[in-house]
Amino acid sequence: MIYREAGDFKTTYKEDSQTFPIKFDRWGYYVILAIAFLVIPFVINDYWANAIFVPFLIYAIATLGLNILIGYCGQLSLGTGGFMAVGAYAVYKLMTAFPDVSMIVHVIIAGLITTCVGVLFGLPSLRIKGFYLAVATLAAQFFLVWLFNKVPWFYNNSASGMINSPERTVFGIIVTGPNTSAPAKYLFCLIFLVAVAWIARNLTRGSIGRKWMAIRDMDIAAEIIGVNPLTAKLSAFAVSSFFIGIAGALFFSIYLGAAEVGEAFGIQKSFLILFMVIIGGLGSIFGSFAGAAFMVLMPVLLKNVLVGWMGWPTDLAAHMEFIIVGGLIIAFLIIEPHGLAQLWRLTKEKLRLWPFPH
């Protein structure tokens, strides 16, 4: 009844090509933004921030990054964990070297450093594709993790080999270290997520995004119509690694506080983010959010149900979680290979006809 284009007249081209063409969507988006910025920071406490909101925001950034690479440009990558580690270690080195500079600058520079590394490891994509490329990106994963483990310079020669995030501020507000308040953590990540999502959305609907999609759908045809595969693929790797680097920097400095590279950024992390992309939906911005939310919420929910209500031992619950995650992934792929984003699309189609489906 409310959800339709009718009555919403577009009088300029700008209005015609806006991101949310339907009024209801547009208002929904403003309302969500308002809640995220104006309501949640005042009610959030440490548990909610650490267990749900902060990981969700950070994983959503990483998922957006990987989705650009896999979903929009069609280049399968399994090196996400390694690239996140680059972001984390870059921000650590910057934080310790320049204590007075704002964290925002650090995180962005960490993202740029990851971009360089990502482009470097994206070079093989010019020769190979598909699984061969996926396995090639695994090389990045293992090599980077090994590098951060072995070269003491990266962790400032600390005895434990771990990196600890010191206390740093943005405009006088503490955002890292143990004394950070929950709203500060949350807002800091949220600002990055909103910026990243805005960039991603506008890149993917512009000429760069169309080039990526042309490469994804058929690279030879794309080349013939004048898309340069070199720039298209490398720009996808660059943008994707930039986002993933930011996510890695935030994951270490805001969320974990202390990290050991093999544990925090191992191959499992690459798979986790790949799951988020697939379950959310390949080539969809909304899907990236949905996938990240799903994979963050489900373990929390399962743990509460199995350990909290049914009183299972935690190790058993952890194994059960593996079974359920695995089963859900298979079920999702069978029932809806296009992920949660497709379910949302179908819901919207239904909503437009509701309540008179004929």
Place this chain on the structure above:
Amino acid sequence: MPDQLLFAMEVTLNGLMAGVLYSLVALGFVLIFKSSGIFNYAQGVFALFAALTLVGIQNGQVPFAHLINSIFGTNIHNFGWHVPSVIAIILTIGVMVLLAFLVERYILRHLVNQPEIILFMATIGLAYFLEGFGDIMWGSDLKKLDVGLPQGISETVETVTDGWFGYGFFIDKLDIVATVIAALLVAGLTLFSQYTKQGRALRAVADDHQAALSVGISLRFIWVLVWSIAGFVALVAGMMWGAKSGVQFSLSLIALKALPVLMLGGFTSIPGAIVGGLIIGVGEKLFEFSIGPMIGGATENWFAYVLALLFLVFRPQGLFGEKIIERV
């Protein structure tokens, strides 16, 4: 002979033996990829699951003991018998065949005609599922696997090489057995695919699904067959690795070791898997031996990948892969 050269020779030999084990895992990948175009990430977890099942059956463990105990408050762990190795192995093969059947029935059948990435993701899901399932079924503690394979350093090799070079090589007996078994397995698989009816059908499916269907080959049967064989190969690999370093979660990570082997040898070639495995095995041991100390050691984790990566840039189809690989 100078000492360094002798050490290098010993390292090379050990690398060859390790390479055989990589090849064993890679073989499972190749079999499934050839016949169904599925990149089966779960192969490593198959090996873990097979080894867990083998140990569980051997020791007469009650499946799901931990789960049953915590739900019903009972305290059962063992049936209290000990199954002989041969029977346990046969039973485990049975379990793997059943698993292959279930995978075909509940996963593959529903995913026909999906893009490769979806199938690949499904096998990652399967890997997660099996990992949790195996742990719940048999418990996640480190287990010792003993199926009567010889262990320890081979004295024969030591005395013989001592006689030749004045320096005895240390080579694990288990590695020698593994090499022999791997050779037998490859020979057996080659004979099977060349000279039996099912083997021919398998190759036909690998060549062209549609054509195979149209001459009356049952795709489903072939898939069950091929996943069973992969399960069997996984069992052998699991037995070897399990006897070497115990049955535990890290066993499933050998799948990651096998990937560069595949890239080197080509995804579709059985001899490629063997040769690739040997090259990687020798390469990483020699690299660790010669360059490793200079850059901090533990290079084995990534050397294989970087080697494969460099290799791919020059020869994207691998050593023995099909030439028609799409190049960008």
